[in-house]
Amino acid sequence: MVGESGEIKIPQSELPRLVVVGGGFGGLRFLKKLDTSQFQVVLLDRYNYHTFQPLLYQVATAGLEPDSIAGPLRKSFQNRKNFYFRMATVSKIDGENQIVETNIGSVKYDRLVLACGSLTNFFGNDDFEKKSFPLKQVPHALNLRSQILQNFEKAVLKTDENEMQRLMNYVIVGGGPTGVEVAGALGELKKHVLPKDFPELNLNKMQIYLIEGQERLLGAMSEYSSRKAFDYLKKFDVNIYVGKVVKAFDGETVTLNDGMQIPSETLVWGAGVKGNAIEGLTHDITPDKRFKVDEYSRVVGFDNIYAIGDVASMMDEDHPRGHPMLAPVAIQQGQLLANNLNGLSKGKPWKAFKYLDKGTMATVGRNKAVTELMGKFKYGGFMAWLTWMFVHLILIVEFRSKIVIFGNWLWNYFTYDRGTRLIIRPFVKAKARKKAKPEPLVEV
Amino acid sequence: MVGESGEIKIPQSELPRLVVVGGGFGGLRFLKKLDTSQFQVVLLDRYNYHTFQPLLYQVATAGLEPDSIAGPLRKSFQNRKNFYFRMATVSKIDGENQIVETNIGSVKYDRLVLACGSLTNFFGNDDFEKKSFPLKQVPHALNLRSQILQNFEKAVLKTDENEMQRLMNYVIVGGGPTGVEVAGALGELKKHVLPKDFPELNLNKMQIYLIEGQERLLGAMSEYSSRKAFDYLKKFDVNIYVGKVVKAFDGETVTLNDGMQIPSETLVWGAGVKGNAIEGLTHDITPDKRFKVDEYSRVVGFDNIYAIGDVASMMDEDHPRGHPMLAPVAIQQGQLLANNLNGLSKGKPWKAFKYLDKGTMATVGRNKAVTELMGKFKYGGFMAWLTWMFVHLILIVEFRSKIVIFGNWLWNYFTYDRGTRLIIRPFVKAKARKKAKPEPLVEV
Numbered sequence: 001m002v003g004e005s006g007e008i009k010i011p012q013s014e015l016p017r018l019v020v021v022g023g024g025f026g027g028l029r030f031l032k033k034l035d036t037s038q039f040q041v042v043l044l045d046r047y048n049y050h051t052f053q054p055l056l057y058q059v060a061t062a063g064l065e066p067d068s069i070a071g072p073l074r075k076s077f078q079n080r081k082n083f084y085f086r087m088a089t090v091s092k093i094d095g096e097n098q099i100v101e102t103n104i105g106s107v108k109y110d111r112l113v114l115a116c117g118s119l120t121n122f123f124g125n126d127d128f129e130k131k132s133f134p135l136k137q138v139p140h141a142l143n144l145r146s147q148i149l150q151n152f153e154k155a156v157l158k159t160d161e162n163e164m165q166r167l168m169n170y171v172i173v174g175g176g177p178t179g180v181e182v183a184g185a186l187g188e189l190k191k192h193v194l195p196k197d198f199p200e201l202n203l204n205k206m207q208i209y210l211i212e213g214q215e216r217l218l219g220a221m222s223e224y225s226s227r228k229a230f231d232y233l234k235k236f237d238v239n240i241y242v243g244k245v246v247k248a249f250d251g252e253t254v255t256l257n258d259g260m261q262i263p264s265e266t267l268v269w270g271a272g273v274k275g276n277a278i279e280g281l282t283h284d285i286t287p288d289k290r291f292k293v294d295e296y297s298r299v300v301g302f303d304n305i306y307a308i309g310d311v312a313s314m315m316d317e318d319h320p321r322g323h324p325m326l327a328p329v330a331i332q333q334g335q336l337l338a339n340n341l342n343g344l345s346k347g348k349p350w351k352a353f354k355y356l357d358k359g360t361m362a363t364v365g366r367n368k369a370v371t372e373l374m375g376k377f378k379y380g381g382f383m384a385w386l387t388w389m390f391v392h393l394i395l396i397v398e399f400r401s402k403i404v405i406f407g408n409w410l411w412n413y414f415t416y417d418r419g420t421r422l423i424i425r426p427f428v429k430a431k432a433r434k435k436a437k438p439e440p441l442v443e444v
Numbered sequence: 445m446v447g448e449s450g451e452i453k454i455p456q457s458e459l460p461r462l463v464v465v466g467g468g469f470g471g472l473r474f475l476k477k478l479d480t481s482q483f484q485v486v487l488l489d490r491y492n493y494h495t496f497q498p499l500l501y502q503v504a505t506a507g508l509e510p511d512s513i514a515g516p517l518r519k520s521f522q523n524r525k526n527f528y529f530r531m532a533t534v535s536k537i538d539g540e541n542q543i544v545e546t547n548i549g550s551v552k553y554d555r556l557v558l559a560c561g562s563l564t565n566f567f568g569n570d571d572f573e574k575k576s577f578p579l580k581q582v583p584h585a586l587n588l589r590s591q592i593l594q595n596f597e598k599a600v601l602k603t604d605e606n607e608m609q610r611l612m613n614y615v616i617v618g619g620g621p622t623g624v625e626v627a628g629a630l631g632e633l634k635k636h637v638l639p640k641d642f643p644e645l646n647l648n649k650m651q652i653y654l655i656e657g658q659e660r661l662l663g664a665m666s667e668y669s670s671r672k673a674f675d676y677l678k679k680f681d682v683n684i685y686v687g688k689v690v691k692a693f694d695g696e697t698v699t700l701n702d703g704m705q706i707p708s709e710t711l712v713w714g715a716g717v718k719g720n721a722i723e724g725l726t727h728d729i730t731p732d733k734r735f736k737v738d739e740y741s742r743v744v745g746f747d748n749i750y751a752i753g754d755v756a757s758m759m760d761e762d763h764p765r766g767h768p769m770l771a772p773v774a775i776q777q778g779q780l781l782a783n784n785l786n787g788l789s790k791g792k793p794w795k796a797f798k799y800l801d802k803g804t805m806a807t808v809g810r811n812k813a814v815t816e817l818m819g820k821f822k823y824g825g826f827m828a829w830l831t832w833m834f835v836h837l838i839l840i841v842e843f844r845s846k847i848v849i850f851g852n853w854l855w856n857y858f859t860y861d862r863g864t865r866l867i868i869r870p871f872v873k874a875k876a877r878k879k880a881k882p883e884p885l886v887e888v
Binding site (some may be wrong): 009067075078086087104105153156157159199258403404407411416 | 452453454491510511512516518519522523526530531548549593594597600601602604640641642643644759847848851
């Protein structure tokens with residue numbers, strides 16, 4: 001697969017080459033705003049699509065088709081001049097010689113934008129990495145969906161009460177938006193969808209556990225929102241444990257730090273992420289694997305390497321440990337960097353980054369969500385849920401997806417149904433589950 | 445996974461137990477019509493969903509989401525009394541002791557309905573089985589979709605013209621409806637979708653080959669339809685070879701019986717199917733692996749075993765080698781068998797099967813299809829295409845899918861786009877491709 005010279009084939013150009021690693025929220029917004037008449041642009045991503053991560057949990061709980069939350073990257077830039085997409089997994093950056101190395105060959109750059117996001121953080125625990133279900137990519141969501149549905153297909157076969165209960169217990173670690181949203185969606189499955197599909201089972205036995213190490217859920221939001229989310233989840237009979245940590249998981253039993261044991265085959269991992277700091281630029285990487293950048297998104301020590309989004313740690317007075325790893329930060333950093341680079345030819349001075357926190361929100365189920373706008377307006381319930389829907393439909397990149405997703409939501413809302421509960425991934429037994437790493441997309 | 449006794453757990457009942465193997469067109473229609481107050485019904489299927497096979501080719505060519513052509517089986521029978529679904533792969537039938545054996549245990553029956561359909565027929569050629577792409581199940585369609593899209597991602601990297609051409613050549617073997625529809629859909633991708641995604645490639649180089657052993661395409665239809673389909677495919681520049689057979693495929697080159705060689709990594713297998721006659725009932729199986737049945741769908745030699753659809757060979761004057769392996773035959777046989785069984789309690793005499801051929805059709809692309817109704821009306825073009833769309837929307841089982849599919853079609857029609865071109869399956873290199881057998885869904 002590697003070209004004769006070891007270099008990836010890209011047409012010659014007189015323009016300086018700008019390489020972008022990653023087609024997530026940051027990379028995509030950056031490229032949308034960039035004036036590509038000034039650069040030859042090469043976008044590298046291991047997938048050929050952008051993933052709308054905020055809705056992955058709905059794919060995992062059979063509410064949306066995987067195709068509806070992913071947009072083909074080539075389609076996003078169909079009519080762009082000087083734009084080249086290459087599906088490749090970046091393995092190393094050679095900052096001195098200005099070379100990016102990938103599984104399909106190397107590529108030289110004049111400027112480099114690192115928008116490679118974050119990885120699930122298992123805190124070095126091999127069991128968690130191999131046996132739990134993370135939720136960062138489309139294949140993760142499909143694996144979790146199949147696991148949930150297969151658990152119930154297996155539960156109807158069990159004569160042993162303990163074995164059956166283990167299949168009907170779900171443990172979610174991490175009380176941030178992902179954990180809260182998965183717990184709420186599982187609560188809806190338990191209440192509205194699964195009883196119709198499995199009349200043989202007593203769905204009251206299905207138990208959902210949400211484990212959070214801090215003293216409250218949604219720690220990044222206000223106490224008001226934490227309390228609201230807590231109350232909403234309680235209506236779905238979710239068992240919430242705050243101030244507790246998952247210590248071990250052997251594929252059959254989850255053990256907490258206080259010794260409590262929960263028999264379960266399914267541990268959903270929403271406990272943390274770390275920056276996807278690619279090998280090579282070894283100095284000035286934070287302990288959580290992010291590249292330290294200045295207020296112009298320049299990686300410390302380099303004039304021509306930039307990092308935006310989750311993989312960048314931009315510290316200021318308000319954010320002593322860098323900005324939060326959130327899509328809006330990535331989007332705003334991408335937009336500013338593009339504007340700064342666009343102004344280069346006119347010699348415009350660069351603007352420094354200032355994060356505008358428009359708000360945060362999380363949904364817990366039909367008619368239930370919490371929303372905080374501009375740090376001022378806090379509200380819950382049906383209006384928050386409408387806001388959540390509206391904002392996500394606006395944000396999602398693909399126009400087509402908006403129609404499909406809105407259609408699905410209308411359907412789900414009025415029928416109390418979930419349309420997409422198919423098991424289409426190979427089953428992997430919890431005990432023997434392999435490391436859930438991204439699939440190799442191109443073999444060399 | 446196997447219960448203590450080796451028997452699958454199913455509640456006790458005073459009703460006679462009727463076991464159905466397979467939730468395809470035949471099994472589904474049978475169960476829809478069956479009066480389940482007279483039987484305890486157990487449906488076995490290796491998947492938890494019904495596959496609408498006529499539209500698999502659209503999933504494979506990025507026109508539809510996989511979820512839209514599959515309906516969860518449990519959902520279809522949510523409010524049925526005495527109905528039990530078990531996700532299981534049947535391995536053997538013991539007709540003497542009235543036992544079905546599966547990967548999750550055994551199940552006893554009083555009456556047994558075999559609706560287990562057909563398998564791709566590779567005619568004993570190991571290379572074809574391991575290296576070509578069949579199109580019978582949802583995972584097949586996803587594999588082919590990923591292969592097509594990855595071929596083009598790889599082609600942009602090639603400096604060697606021959607290597608590039610091999611990735612852009614597609615060989616389809618079998619000129620029946622599947623082959624014709626895949627060829628047409630690839631033609632549409634070549635003409636309308638891929639040039640926008642891959643401006644670097646000269647899409648005129650993409651070559652589609654359709655190989656048919658008989659002297660004309662769509663051999664089951666009239667010469668008029670064959671000629672129309674031929675003309676339509678020619679408009680997409682499809683290379684059509686009739687009276688030729690694929691002799692060998694090594695993953696890189698397709699060799700025909702006349703010595704012609706086509707360099708290609710992608711051989712789509714639409715050359716034939718065989719009945720999925722499960723082991724155990726060894727006598728009276730046809731050479732193409734179908735159970736011989738009488739005009740009441742009773743398997744020869746048994747009073748309480750019935751076979752319907754592709755796996756049944758019901759011979760009569762008009763069909764000396766059994767009825768064609770088509771969805772309408774399966775549906776009509778399922779309906780009649782249900783009616784006959786429903787009448788048992790009233791002592792009604794059984795009706796013999798008589799196939800009503802409502803017509804056949806195949807589509808070749810936008811505004812292009814051929815339709816033959818009731819053996820009388822033959823027409824092509826836009827009207828045939830509208831008929832094709834209408835009939836498929838009516839037929840598809842899930843009401844929800846109708847909306848999703850119709851929406852997709854409208855979108856595709858007016859935008860000349862394909863929304864779902866994501867690569868979400870692991871890449872398997874052609875040379876090393878493993879046997880494309882159905883995924884193991886439950887491990888024992």
